[in-house]
Amino acid sequence: MSQQHILTAVAWPYANGPRHIGHVSGFGVPSDIFSRYQRMAGNKVLMVSGTDEHGTPIQVQADKEGLTARELADRYNRVIAEDLTALGLSYDLFTRTTTLNHYAVAQEIFLGLYKNGYIFPKTTMGAISPSTARTLPDRYIEGTCPICGYDGARGDQCDNCGNQLDPIDLINPVSRINGETPIFVETEHFMLDLPAFAEVLATYLQGKQGDWRPNVLKFALNLLGDIQPRAISRDLDWGVPIPLDGWRDRGDKRLYVWFDAVIGYLSASIEWARRSGDPEAWRNWWQNPDARGYYFMGKDNIVFHAEIWPAMLLGYNGQGAKNGTAGSLGRLDLPSEVVSSEFLTMEGRKFSSSRQVVIYVRDFLERYDADSLRYYIAVAGPETQDTDFTWSEYLNRNNGELVAAWGNLVNRSISMAAKNFGRVPEARDLTDADRALLDRSRAAFPAVGAELGRSRFKNAVTEAFEVVRDANRYLAEQEPWKIKDDPERQGSILHVALQVVDDAKTLLTPFLPQSSNKVYTMLGGEGVWSGMPEIQEVDEEGGSSYPIITGDYRDNARWEHRPIKAGIPLAPPVRLFTKLDPKIVDEELARLGDA
Numbered sequence: 350m351s352q353q354h355i356l357t358a359v360a361w362p363y364a365n366g367p368r369h370i371g372h373v374s375g376f377g378v379p380s381d382i383f384s385r386y387q388r389m390a391g392n393k394v395l396m397v398s399g400t401d402e403h404g405t406p407i408q409v410q411a412d413k414e415g416l417t418a419r420e421l422a423d424r425y426n427r428v429i430a431e432d433l434t435a436l437g438l439s440y441d442l443f444t445r446t447t448t449l450n451h452y453a454v455a456q457e458i459f460l461g462l463y464k465n466g467y468i469f470p471k472t473t474m475g476a477i478s479p480s481t482a483r484t485l486p487d488r489y490i491e492g493t494c495p496i497c498g499y500d501g502a503r504g505d506q507c508d509n510c511g512n513q514l515d516p517i518d519l520i521n522p523v524s525r526i527n528g529e530t531p532i533f534v535e536t537e538h539f540m541l542d543l544p545a546f547a548e549v550l551a552t553y554l555q556g557k558q559g560d561w562r563p564n565v566l567k568f569a570l571n572l573l574g575d576i577q578p579r580a581i582s583r584d585l586d587w588g589v590p591i592p593l594d595g596w597r598d599r600g601d602k603r604l605y606v607w608f609d610a611v612i613g614y615l616s617a618s619i620e621w622a623r624r625s626g627d628p629e630a631w632r633n634w635w636q637n638p639d640a641r642g643y644y645f646m647g648k649d650n651i652v653f654h655a656e657i658w659p660a661m662l663l664g665y666n667g668q669g670a671k672n673g674t675a676g677s678l679g680r681l682d683l684p685s686e687v688v689s690s691e692f693l694t695m696e697g698r699k700f701s702s703s704r705q706v707v708i709y710v711r712d713f714l715e716r717y718d719a720d721s722l723r724y725y726i727a728v729a730g731p732e733t734q735d736t737d738f739t740w741s742e743y744l745n746r747n748n749g750e751l752v753a754a755w756g757n758l759v760n761r762s763i764s765m766a767a768k769n770f771g772r773v774p775e776a777r778d779l780t781d782a783d784r785a786l787l788d789r790s791r792a793a794f795p796a797v798g799a800e801l802g803r804s805r806f807k808n809a810v811t812e813a814f815e816v817v818r819d820a821n822r823y824l825a826e827q828e829p830w831k832i833k834d835d836p837e838r839q840g841s842i843l844h845v846a847l848q849v850v851d852d853a854k855t856l857l858t859p860f861l862p863q864s865s866n867k868v869y870t871m872l873g874g875e876g877v878w879s880g881m882p883e884i885q886e887v888d889e890e891g892g893s894s895y896p897i898i899t900g901d902y903r904d905n906a907r908w909e910h911r912p913i914k915a916g917i918p919l920a921p922p923v924r925l926f927t928k929l930d931p932k933i934v935d936e937e938l939a940r941l942g943d944a
Contacts, residue, residue: 358614359398360646375647385859386801389908397617399444403588404606442621443898454616456592465673467664476531492519546660569655691731767919774840813856873917
């Protein structure tokens with residue numbers, strides 16, 4: 350099996366509050382399923398992200414909580430890191446955008462684009478809050494789209510027609526912060542010359558036909574029809590300084606948060622390499638023709654990852670209409686695929702923290718299993734279309750599939766073998782039914798793996814669970830508990846069942862890593878089956894200490910059928926999943942606010 354370098358670039362959660370399950374259904378769980386599979390398949394994975402900590406929304410929330418912007422970012426950086434660790438997301442590095450390393454890399458990309466002529470200054474009309482005199486970010490202004498008439502258009506783009514907008518273009522613009530009408534004043538900003546990349550971006554995107562999810566590619570190509578220069582600086586004092594004479598020391602101008610945030614994938618890779626002891630190791634994922642880069646996010650981030658970030662990389666490489674030379678880091682690889690999920694709603698309503706139509710990751714994990722949420726997102730999440738989270742469906746999935754199907758198969762197979770043999774029994778004189786199930790289980794590896802490699806997680810987990818259902822049917826038909834006078838036949842049936850349990854454990858590991866670790870141990874496995882993330886406190890020279898998520902994923906998990914060995918001692922199994930009381934549906938609905 351050839352080894353490939355796989356970059357898993359995960360959207361950066363914004364650090365102005367805790368993340369809810371809608372967030373992690375887009376960027377978090379899908380990226381971890383993908384990364385765990387790729388590691389099991391023998392590839393060298395670098396999974397990076399961190400908290401996005403700059404911009405006006407941080408300042409707005411800090412004011413509400415009586416904190417400085419840095420204090421707020423510190424608080425929610427830690428909360429988010431703890432929640433994502435508890436969910437089992439196997440980051441090689443989850444960091445933050447307020448590090449000195451990130452500032453340096455963001456400024457380097459700016460300078461490379463500037464030197465190649467793809468960044469230019471321009472006097473524009475900026476939106477100001479009349480009550481605070483602060484700049485209002487584009488996404489904090491809403492109004493009617495001047496192109497399609499949609500009432501909920503934002504100041505940067507209209508989600509209805511997909512067109513790029515400026516706040517001043519909106520009809521009846523208002524601030525989302527307090528509802529007031531913004532004032533527009535002249536201000537000088539730096540612009541990214543996106544039209545200079547229209548031709549090369551079209552070639553790049555058209556080359557992704559058949560590889561990308563159709564909704565992502567169609568959306569990205571449609572945006573090229575009216576591509577405009579885009580501001581990359583803002584009038585505020587919280588962010589990455591602009592690295593030019595006359596600008597770097599100004600307290601009122603910073604790089605726009607969206608510009609520095611997408612650079613985080615590169616800066617996190619560089620930070621990871623330094624922490625690994627090989628400062629140049631990041632180049633294996635960024636300057637390698639055989640490497641592949643997959644970017645995971647919700648659909649509201651498609652424009653930044655399928656169009657703007659590739660344009661920034663092309664400009665840094667000197668590959669736009671103005672040509673140029675690569676910056677000091679060298680030429681950088683573009684995304685191989687943008688894996689965007691659609692939106693998750695909750696009980697038919699949009700997630701809304703202010704209206705309490707939300708369940709935060711931390712609150713969920715205090716009451717329910719992490720793997721049960723991961724499973725729900727995989728099998729019923731917004732992979733290719735908007736989907737609705739309901740507590741009744743969560744209950745049914747947990748009790749009917751995780752408990753009654755998978756948990757039941759594990760429990761009765763191991764408990765019968767432990768009770769009657771005390772070990773994994775031998776298989777003798779296999780029947781056609783035995784061989785058919787074993788063949789079915791082995792055949793699932795290439796089938797499920799192909800779906801995982803294409804980020805088709807619902808298809809993959811559905812196919813894996815068919816193996817579980819087939820094994821349950823096999824046991825129901827063979828009835829080993831009734832075979833009292835033929836221990837050889839009983840042992841053969843249980844051997845086959847345990848073999849399929851072991852296979853299913855492997856097939857389900859990307860989705861259910863914590864429970865798969867339990868099954869591995871129950872079947873006599875030694876060492877770590879699937880590595881789990883951990884939080885480490887680190888220091889930055891000249892900066893402050895902060896938590897990162899990292900982990901040692903050099904584990905035993907491999908994407909392959911392994912013959913189970915007869916004679917391995919077995920103890921009574923532990924419970925994999927908790928059966929939930931149906932009354933939790935009413936309890937959880939009562940926690941939701943009014944629409």
